[in-house]
Amino acid sequence: MSVIHPTDDAVPSASDPNELPEEQPVAPAAAKVRMRKRGQITKWLAIIWLAALTFTAIGASWLPYVKHSCSQYANASECSTHVKSSPLTLEKPPVWATFSKSALPSFPGAKDRVGWFGTDSNGFDIFSRSMFGARNSLLIGSLSIVFGLLIGGLFGLLAGYKGGRTDSIIDTIMNVMLAFPALLLAIFIVGFFTNSSADAANSRPIWPVIFALVILSIPPLTRLVRANTMMYAQREFVTAARSLGAGGPRIVFREILPNVVPAMLTFALTGMAILIVAEGALAYLGLSVSAPTPTWGSMIFGGQKKLETAWWISMMPAITMFLTVLSINLLGDVLAERFRVREAIG
Amino acid sequence: MRYVGRKLIQLVIVLIAVTFTVSVALNAIPNAKERVIAARGMGATNEAEKQALLDSLHLNDSIPVQYMNFLKDFATGNWGVTLNGNEPISSAIWGGLQISLRLMIYAQFVALLLAIPTALLAAYRQGGAFDRFTTTTSFGFLATPNYILAPVFILLFSIRFRWFPTLSKNTGFFGDPVQHFKDYFLPTLCIALPLGATYLRLLRSDLIGTLQSDFITTARAKGMSTSRILFVHALRPSLFSLVTAAAVNVGALVGGSLVVETAFSLNGLGRKTVVGIFSAEFRLVQITVVVLASIYVIVNFLVDISYAWIDPRVRHARTLS
Numbered sequence: 001m002s003v004i005h006p007t008d009d010a011v012p013s014a015s016d017p018n019e020l021p022e023e024q025p026v027a028p029a030a031a032k033v034r035m036r037k038r039g040q041i042t043k044w045l046a047i048i049w050l051a052a053l054t055f056t057a058i059g060a061s062w063l064p065y066v067k068h069s070c071s072q073y074a075n076a077s078e079c080s081t082h083v084k085s086s087p088l089t090l091e092k093p094p095v096w097a098t099f100s101k102s103a104l105p106s107f108p109g110a111k112d113r114v115g116w117f118g119t120d121s122n123g124f125d126i127f128s129r130s131m132f133g134a135r136n137s138l139l140i141g142s143l144s145i146v147f148g149l150l151i152g153g154l155f156g157l158l159a160g161y162k163g164g165r166t167d168s169i170i171d172t173i174m175n176v177m178l179a180f181p182a183l184l185l186a187i188f189i190v191g192f193f194t195n196s197s198a199d200a201a202n203s204r205p206i207w208p209v210i211f212a213l214v215i216l217s218i219p220p221l222t223r224l225v226r227a228n229t230m231m232y233a234q235r236e237f238v239t240a241a242r243s244l245g246a247g248g249p250r251i252v253f254r255e256i257l258p259n260v261v262p263a264m265l266t267f268a269l270t271g272m273a274i275l276i277v278a279e280g281a282l283a284y285l286g287l288s289v290s291a292p293t294p295t296w297g298s299m300i301f302g303g304q305k306k307l308e309t310a311w312w313i314s315m316m317p318a319i320t321m322f323l324t325v326l327s328i329n330l331l332g333d334v335l336a337e338r339f340r341v342r343e344a345i346g
Numbered sequence: 347m348r349y350v351g352r353k354l355i356q357l358v359i360v361l362i363a364v365t366f367t368v369s370v371a372l373n374a375i376p377n378a379k380e381r382v383i384a385a386r387g388m389g390a391t392n393e394a395e396k397q398a399l400l401d402s403l404h405l406n407d408s409i410p411v412q413y414m415n416f417l418k419d420f421a422t423g424n425w426g427v428t429l430n431g432n433e434p435i436s437s438a439i440w441g442g443l444q445i446s447l448r449l450m451i452y453a454q455f456v457a458l459l460l461a462i463p464t465a466l467l468a469a470y471r472q473g474g475a476f477d478r479f480t481t482t483t484s485f486g487f488l489a490t491p492n493y494i495l496a497p498v499f500i501l502l503f504s505i506r507f508r509w510f511p512t513l514s515k516n517t518g519f520f521g522d523p524v525q526h527f528k529d530y531f532l533p534t535l536c537i538a539l540p541l542g543a544t545y546l547r548l549l550r551s552d553l554i555g556t557l558q559s560d561f562i563t564t565a566r567a568k569g570m571s572t573s574r575i576l577f578v579h580a581l582r583p584s585l586f587s588l589v590t591a592a593a594v595n596v597g598a599l600v601g602g603s604l605v606v607e608t609a610f611s612l613n614g615l616g617r618k619t620v621v622g623i624f625s626a627e628f629r630l631v632q633i634t635v636v637v638l639a640s641i642y643v644i645v646n647f648l649v650d651i652s653y654a655w656i657d658p659r660v661r662h663a664r665t666l667s
Contacts, residue, residue, distance in 0.1 A: 187604075284609075285604070307505055315498070
């Protein structure tokens with residue numbers, strides 16, 4: 001099972017002789033090589049996309065191809081989230097979209113098409129805003145999954161190793177958390193535990209969003225780690241360590257944890273993609289980090305009203321987000337494949 | 347029976363914890379009292395009215411009393427009225443639930459209708475062109491959240507071709523079936539496509555496993571037709587995880603379709619909750635969340651029970667442990 005292909009499932013080999021359609025041997029050697037090659041290319045495309053996106057997101061404030069100007073803002077923190085605005089760039093399509101035209105009357109001296117992704121109704125450059133949005137999404141996604149792994153991992157190790165009453169208490173807590181509809185729970189947390197409607201001038205900070213997403217990610221991560229821990233807790237090396245007099249914490253962290261980490265890492269990428277999508281949903285509903293910070297979700301929502309005349313306002317951040325989530329999923333699959341191969345060999 | 351009993355106890359514990367969390371959550375909200383009074387607007391001008399309003403939400407009591415009162419109100423159906431507009435909360439929730447239930451049923455139906463034949467064809471010629479095409483497509487749909495699908499579909503089908511309305515108006519099915527179909531088509535599709543993609547992947551890998559078992563070889567050796575093998579012999583034993591996933595999604599989708607409801611401005615339960623959070627309708631939100639969580643938990647309970655009923659191994663394995 002060495003075919004590394006994004007769409008390859010955890011199923012028996014394609015060349016299994018017992019397979020149903022015998023008339024035509026599926027996936028002969030040449031096709032397999034071709035599939036592997038295509039998998040390699042998509043893998044590298046995904047890595048390149050994510051690397052470029054991360055680089056631009058981190059450097060958005062100073063990279064020359066990300067446009068922003070601070071002149072019209074009172075303080076610097078506002079400045080970093082906005083990009084150049086002027087009546088000359090209101091709702092202009094991207095430079096490559098020769099088939100589209102702005103519906104707004106043109107100012108004298110204004111160009112027909114502006115920027116890689118066009119400009120929005122405020123005259124902001126959508127590419128730059130998408131990159132500031134990427135900063136937001138990637139930061140929230142990665143921080144939430146890290147905290148989720150830490151907390152969920154701890155619960156999972158505890159439940160899986162101790163078993164018995166500890167296990168059932170933790171299981172009940174997780175059942176309660178899962179009983180709330182996922183997105184509704186996140187909204188409940190973000191919407192209730194911030195003071196936004198009482199004080200509209202206050203920009204909603206990043207932490208309630210992260211907190212909500214961490215809460216969402218804890219139950220599945222706990223279950224994953226618990227299942228893996230239980231598998232290793234019965235193994236001979238754990239018994240050996242215990243008979244040598246090792247204590248509980250030592251066994252859990254030195255013997256079991258290193259074996260569980262691959263599964264956690266594999267799931268971390270997929271989990272991050274799920275959390276980025278969830279953050280986008282919150283932002284789409286107006287419940288993520290609030291304006292003026294651009295988020296993909298709020299950009300898509302804002303542009304939806306303008307779809308008729310200016311499709312690029314919501315489509316360009318949507319495409320950016322789609323490619324990002326797709327790439328992360330792809331790499332998650334590749335990683336899962338790697339670890340499974342190693343497990344099968346070792 | 348012991349298995350059922352244990353699951354039932356678990357169900358009760360979860361329901362108690364959910365209602366407690368929801369009823370106590372109000373205390374953790376900054377400025378809850380002020381926000382409630384502000385939301386009531388002109389209705390609560392003098393001090394006595396304000397206190398009566400807070401009393402009706404049990405905001406002046408201690409936490410255990412709050413919880414008991416909330417439970418009592420919930421159980422007796424004394425759900426109160428919305429702060430803004432004086433609509434009975436029960437009718438607000440029922441109105442939203444109807445829309446969300448419709449969306450859920452349509453989406454499940456379309457998703458299964460797409461996934462089952464596709465999975466059969468794909469698994470039949472595993473690794474073939476159709477299989478590769480559908481697996482890649484479903485992978486793409488898994489990466490497409492429905493708030494991305496919504497603008498894409500609106501752009502294509504509402505603006506480019508003008509087949510469907512941009513905003514759905516929730517026309518009743520019996521009032522105007524054609525308009526009803528048009529209103530619900532795009533929202534349904536936005537939920538059904540990613541959902542169908544998950545179902546397709548589940549069923550496909552299960553089918554591939556089944557198609558390699560001995561009884562399929564026997565059936566083929568007997569000269570049975572391919573369609574009969576696929577639909578009668580292979581499909582049924584492979585449906586287990588698909589049925590589980592579909593059942594769990596019944597509960598998850600009722601409250602989970604809020605993004606699509608917002609995108610097409612359908613006044614479903616999820617959207618009402620979001621609006622409620624923004625406008626400090628805490629009572630409405632509390633009761634909606636309890637209703638949704640109960641639906642979810644009860645459906646999951648029924649799924650667990652039916653496992654034990656379908657497969658005796660589950661019953662015994664879990665009672666022993």
